[in-house]
Amino acid sequence: MPAVLAIAIGLALAVMLFVPYVAQQYRRRGEFGIGNAALAFTGLLYGLGLIAYVLIPLPELTPDFCATSGMWPPQWVPFNFLHDMQKEAVGVGLGATLRNPALTQVLLNVSLFVPLGMFVRHMFGRSVAATTVIALACSLLIEVTQVTGIWFLYPCPYRLFDVDDLMANSLGGLAGALAAPVLRAVPGQRLTAEPGAPRPVTRSRRLLASLCDLLLFQLSTVLVSSICTVLGIFPTRQADQLAASWLPWFVLVIALPLAGSATSIGQRIVHLRVTTADGHPPGVGPRLVRSLAGTGGYLLLVQLGELPGGPSGLAAFSVLAGIFPVASLIGLFTTSGYRGLSCAAARLRMTDARTPLRQPDVVSA
Incomplete structure (x- = not known):
């Protein structure tokens, strides 16, 4: 029982702590390091197992317990x-x-x-x-x-x-x-390089960024839904769930990428940056296209497919949501520089965020 409980809690904590752990690793080491992650997860399970060993099983408290x-x-x-x-x-x-x-x-x-x-x-x-x-x-x-x-x-x-x-x-x-x-x-x-040195853009790094984005969305949805339920902001549980899914989607997929660079939070965590083909920061239009053609588009299709009481045609969005990850994965392996479908659609490229941006050309008078 202590071992089973430690594994169950460990898996739940690993999901919740995954994004902060990745961010900490890239800040301190400049890269992820699958070996470090494996040791950290094993250490987490061991620590939880040690606690469970001390506390479990908890005996029933009866009037004659001490006797x-x-x-x-x-x-x-x-x-x-x-x-x-x-x-x-x-x-x-x-x-x-x-x-x-x-x-x-x-x-x-x-x-x-x-x-x-x-x-x-x-x-x-x-x-x-x-x-x-x-x-x-x-x-x-x-x-x-x-x-x-x-x-x-x-x-x-x-x-x-x-x-x-x-x-x-x-x-x-x-x-x-x-x-x-x-x-x-x-x-x-x-370490393959100094923490502050640029590193090549790889498929695994792109996938890690997408995983961070998906986890952030799911955790944000749970958080917003819990807040709405506790505060009673919306009259029904169904309305809570809709608000909890659309609000994080708008903030994470639309507002943040457009307010800053074109990169998602997951891509920023793993030190990726989106630029134009000549190395300049992208404009608003390409930013929006890139966001909707990537993880944001997938989440949008999922959201539309789950709308309640809508026409039967909305079921097509669920089908497209199932196809989208496969197409994105194929695009990640087939596009140059591992740009993926999102950057290819926006005519952008993916670079390491530690690579200096190209400065605008100065025209002399």
Whole structure:
């Protein structure tokens, strides 16, 4: 159950945090780095799993809770697990020792914090000593959470505070810190250029920008719909949903691209810029054409296809919305410079935003 819950929450958080993460990576590194993203997602799942392991399952709070499930006295004696091993010993020899439940518990507590040590040292650049201290602090937080009944949510502790767990977790953090260099072998982490240096426009970069735009639209729709529902701005839930979809579409697809450059928010996040063929900023007309021929056009078709109570001809928009991504993907692979259908329709080209714009020609008197 803790693992399933951690994965479910991790996937939801990954969707919500994806766009900010991409923006942070491009600001700090100048590129995405699939290896960094994989490690970040794995670290997120691990952290959530660790929290779920501490809290779940939550016992039912009954009138006789402390008498039946709680009142675990703290265990303050270091290396008390050796005494437990003697009590739990069955048989002799190495095999019997390794199967001893008390030793198994200690080894599991060590292994539980090995990933923490690896992630903290590799991803945050901490020293071995600092990583070990962080592991000790995290373990102490867990033990205090348990001894206080999840910070007094329960009237008495239902799990054991054990000083041996602190020692085992800290040892696991130390082992993870020493093993952290192994994570350097994960591909897709090395920078291909300095963060401020221009990089080539690639298909994967264009697709990443489109994914950011789609996620921003969906998250904005959920946010606006929730606000409309809570405030009761529109009389019906259906009206809330319409306003929640059309308002983000207008802001993200029409207002922002026309107010600034022709690029969408997703393209700005990945440091892409749209220019004319000779390197100048595009005018208003090409900006609008580019926006409607790209992700904005796809979202518009989706919106029109979902209009309630309209003529049956609106169903054609849903069909076109299904065809549009395929056509856009083909255009991305077939157009020069990976311009895609949107830039091709507007007679524009896509460049790296860190490439200096061409200055207007000065005509001498």
